[in-house]
Amino acid sequence: MPSAPIRVTVWGENVHEHKNETVKKIYPHGMHNVIADGLREVLGDRVVVKTATLDLPEHGLPPEVLDNTDVLTWWGHAAHGKVEDAVVERVHKRVLAGMGLLVLHSGHYSKIFKKLMGTGCGLKWREAGERERLWCVNPGHPIADGLGEYFELPHTEMYGEFFDIPQPDELVFISWFEGGEVFRSGCTWQRGKGRVFYFRPGHETFPIYYDANVRRVIANGVQWAAPTQGSPYALAAPNIKTPLSPIQSSHVADESLHEHQRKG
Numbered sequence: 001m002p003s004a005p006i007r008v009t010v011w012g013e014n015v016h017e018h019k020n021e022t023v024k025k026i027y028p029h030g031m032h033n034v035i036a037d038g039l040r041e042v043l044g045d046r047v048v049v050k051t052a053t054l055d056l057p058e059h060g061l062p063p064e065v066l067d068n069t070d071v072l073t074w075w076g077h078a079a080h081g082k083v084e085d086a087v088v089e090r091v092h093k094r095v096l097a098g099m100g101l102l103v104l105h106s107g108h109y110s111k112i113f114k115k116l117m118g119t120g121c122g123l124k125w126r127e128a129g130e131r132e133r134l135w136c137v138n139p140g141h142p143i144a145d146g147l148g149e150y151f152e153l154p155h156t157e158m159y160g161e162f163f164d165i166p167q168p169d170e171l172v173f174i175s176w177f178e179g180g181e182v183f184r185s186g187c188t189w190q191r192g193k194g195r196v197f198y199f200r201p202g203h204e205t206f207p208i209y210y211d212a213n214v215r216r217v218i219a220n221g222v223q224w225a226a227p228t229q230g231s232p233y234a235l236a237a238p239n240i241k242t243p244l245s246p247i248q249s250s251h252v253a254d255e256s257l258h259e260h261q262r263k264g
Contacts, residue, residue, distance in 0.1 A: 005045060006043075008070065009072050011053070012052075015077075016204045020205075035218065072099060073101075075202060091112050097235060098194055098230070105203060108165075122164045125159055127157045131152060131178040134186070136148070136172065143197065144172055145216075147213060156203060165184075166189070188224075197221040199218065
């Protein structure tokens with residue numbers, strides 16, 4: 001039997017598209033819709049794609065949406081601080097429980113990415129419309145499926161090292177820029193049961209999300225990050241008072257030492 005389609009929610013701030021004329025011309029219906037269209041174009045009936053934006057109640061990510069999302073993509077830039085902490089916490093718990101997360105471009109500075117990484121996530125940058133060459137350094141990785149040894153974007157914003165992230169579990173792409181900098185532009189991590197993929201391209205003043213190779217990478221990333229069965233994952237710290245086997249001990253625990261765990 002064919003597997004069920006991957007349920008994807010594409011999240012975007014949708015701020016620049018309303019305030020900046022250059023961005024509005026490139027993405028008149030919002031970057032989130034172009035990203036969603038790219039997923040439908042590449043993956044067809046293998047995905048069911050919905051979108052959500054910052055201006056919606058709970059930023060379009062109430063529990064019922066996240067509970068029915070297999071993979072969430074995240075693009076943010078101008079309004080990281082406006083994302084409610086309660087929504088960030090909700091997304092974080094869903095990732096630990098198995099939901100995949102794709103963080104795109106300036107989403108490196110989002111609350112959710114910083115929370116999952118545990119670092120500052122800073123980097124160097126320059127907007128000069130320069131050429132970017134993305135080298136595939138892990139050609140056997142599923143995210144690299146269907147790509148050549150490199151692909152180029154004619155005009156991009158530069159991101160440069162040092163990129164303040166934990167050592168990636170896997171490095172899929174490294175970018176070289178016309179101005180000389182390099183950057184780890186395709187990185188993966190496991191967080192709890194959830195898979196996280198950071199992909200660098202996507203500055204809003206360039207038509208990056210119409211590019212066929214970029215669309216292929218995001219589609220591959222969605223397929224890679226989709227949840228797998230695995231064993232149960234506990235988000236809490238339960239007290240297992242009944243052991244699986246008899247314990248030969250007369251020890252009596254001081255339960256007052258553990259009160260903070262029950263309250264937390």
